[in-house]
Amino acid sequence: MTYPLPNVSNDLSGRAALVTGASSGLGWRFAKVLAAAGAKVAITARRIERLETLAAEIRAAGGVAEPFQLDVTDADQLVSVVGAVEEKLGVVDILVNNAGIPDAQRATKMPLTLIDAVLDTNLRAPFILSCEVARRLIAAKQPGRIVNIASIAAYHYAGGGAALYSITKNAVVRMTEALAVEWAGFHINVNGIAPGAFKSEMMDGMLSRVGDIAAHFPRRRIGDPEQMDSTLLYLVSPASEAVTGTVIKIDDGQGSR
Numbered sequence: 587m588t589y590p591l592p593n594v595s596n597d598l599s600g601r602a603a604l605v606t607g608a609s610s611g612l613g614w615r616f617a618k619v620l621a622a623a624g625a626k627v628a629i630t631a632r633r634i635e636r637l638e639t640l641a642a643e644i645r646a647a648g649g650v651a652e653p654f655q656l657d658v659t660d661a662d663q664l665v666s667v668v669g670a671v672e673e674k675l676g677v678v679d680i681l682v683n684n685a686g687i688p689d690a691q692r693a694t695k696m697p698l699t700l701i702d703a704v705l706d707t708n709l710r711a712p713f714i715l716s717c718e719v720a721r722r723l724i725a726a727k728q729p730g731r732i733v734n735i736a737s738i739a740a741y742h743y744a745g746g747g748a749a750l751y752s753i754t755k756n757a758v759v760r761m762t763e764a765l766a767v768e769w770a771g772f773h774i775n776v777n778g779i780a781p782g783a784f785k786s787e788m789m790d791g792m793l794s795r796v797g798d799i800a801a802h803f804p805r806r807r808i809g810d811p812e813q814m815d816s817t818l819l820y821l822v823s824p825a826s827e828a829v830t831g832t833v834i835k836i837d838d839g840q841g842s843r
Contacts, residue, residue, distance in 0.1 A: 593824070593825050594823075594825045595823055595824055595825065596623045596819045596823055597623065597624055597823075598620060598623040598624040598625035598680070598819075598822065598823070599624035599625075600624075601624070601625040601626070601679055601680055601822075602625065602626050602627075602628070602671070602672075602675040602676045602677060602678050602679055602680065603617075603620045603625040603626070603627045603628065603678070603679075603680035603681070603682065603822075604627075604628040604630065604667075604668070604671055604678045604680070604681050604682070604715075604719070605617045605620070605627060605628070605629055605630065605682040605684055606630050606631070606656065606658055606682065606683055606684050606685035606711070606712075606715065607630075607631055607658075607684040607685030607686065608629035608630055608631050608637060608640060608684070609629075609631035609632070609633040609636035609637055609640070610631075610633075610636065610786065611785075611786030611811070612684055612735065612781070612784065612786055612811050612814070613629075613631070613682070613684040613685065614640055614811075615811035615812065615814070615815075616682050616684060616814075616818055617629045617640060617644065617651065618640070618643070618644060618647075618649075619815050619818060619819065620680065620682075620818075620822070621644045621647070621649030621650065621651055622647065622649060623819060625650075625680060625822075626650040626651075626652075626675040626676070627644065627649070627650065627651045627652070627675075628651075628652050628653075628654055628667075628671040628674070628675055628678070629641060629644075629651055629652070629653050629654070630653075630654045630655070630656035630667060630685075631655070631656060631685070632655065632656065632657050634653060634655040637653035637654075637655070638653055640653070641653045650675075652671070652674050652675060654667050654670060654671060658685045658706070658707055658711035658715070659703065659706040659707055659710075659711065661710075661714055664711060664714045664715050664718065665714070665718050668715070668718045668719055668722060672722065677722060677723065677726050677728055678719050678722065678723075678730070679723060679728055679729065679730040679731065680730065680731050680732075680733075680822050681715065681716065681719045681730070681731070681732045681733070682733045682735070682818070683711070683712035683715060683716065683732070683733070683734045683735060683758075684735045685707060685711060685712075686707060686708045686735065686737075686754075686755075687703060687704060687707045687708065687751075688704075688748055688751050689701075689704045689747070689748050689749075689750045689751050690747050690748055690751075691747050691748070692746075692747050692749070693749045693750060696750065701750065704750050704751060704754060705750070705754060708751070708754035708755065708757075708758065709754045709757050709758060709761070712734055712758060712761065713761055716732050716734075716761075716765060716776070719732065720732070720765075720769055720772070720774050723772065723774055724769075724772050724774075729772075729773035729774060729775075730773075730774045730775070731774075731775050731777075731821060731822040731826075732765070732774065732775070732776045732777070733777055733778060733779060733818065733821050733822060734758050734761065734762045734776070734777070734778040734779075734833075735758075735778065735779055735781065736755045736756075736758040736759050736762070736778045736779065736780040736833055737751070737752075737755040737780055737781060737782075738780050738781065738782040738835060738837040738840060739751060739752040739755050740752065740755035740756040740758065740759045740780055740833075741756070741780070741835070755780075758778065759778060759780070759833050762776050762777060762778040762831065762832075762833055763831045763833075766830040766831030766832075767831060770830055770831075775821075775826065775827070775829065775830040776830055776831065777821045777826070777829060777830060777831070777832050777833065777834070778832070778833035778834070779814060779817055779818065779821070779833070779834055779836060780833050780834065780835045780836070780837070781809070781814065781836050781837065782809060782835075782836065782837025782838055782840035783803070783808050783809060783837075783840055784808065784809040784810065784811055784813075784814070785808055785809065785810055785811060786811065803838065803839070803840045804838075804839040804840070805838050805839060807838065809836070809837075809838050813836065813838075814836055817834055817836055821834070
C-alpha cells in the first residue's frame, strides 16, 4: 500500500458521523469539529431545541448536520436512531459515544433509580449503539471508527462520591479494548478518549457543588474542549488506520498527581 508523506489528513468528506450527548459540552464541540472537517453529522440528545440551535450553527458555517432526539437509556431508540440517521446521511462510519452522567454520591447512598441511570447511560448505551453501528458496517462491508468517551476517573478515584461513575468509565475502557479485538477483522477501529476536568455543563454542576478543584491540579486550570480537537480527528482520520483498542488520556497532568 502507498501512503502519502506525511500520512496525515483531517478530511472527513463523504463520512457520516453520529454524536451522542451533543446538546452541550464536549458533544457540542465534537459535532462542530467533525462537521468542520467535512463529515455529515447526526447530532443526538434529549433536548431537541438545543440540537436545532447547534444544527443551525453548523449549517451557517457551511457544514451538514441533522438533529435527532434520543434518550440513550431507551434501547429501542438506540437501535432505531441508527437506521434513521442512515436514511438521511448514509451508513454511519463514525460514532462518538459521548453521552454520560455523573452520580456525585457515595455508593451506599445511591437510590436504585440513579444506579440504573448511570449504568444505562454510561455503559449500556454505548455498548448497544456500538453494536448496532458495527452490525450495519459489517453488512455493508465498510470500515468504520468508534470513539468512546471515557474519563480519567476510569484510572483514578480519590473517594468522596462518584464511585459508580468511575466504575462505568473503567468499563468503557475495557469495552473499547474488547470490541476493538472483536471487530478488527472488519476494519472497524474502536478507540477512546479519557478526558480530565474540561469545561462543560456537567463540570459546571460539579464545580458548583465542590468548589474550585483546579487549585489541586499541577497546572491549576480546567481544560478547554478545543484542546481535544486534534485527538478526536486523529482517531477518526485515515492516519490512525492501524490504531485500535487504544484510550488516549487528555488530562493536562491532572490524573498523574
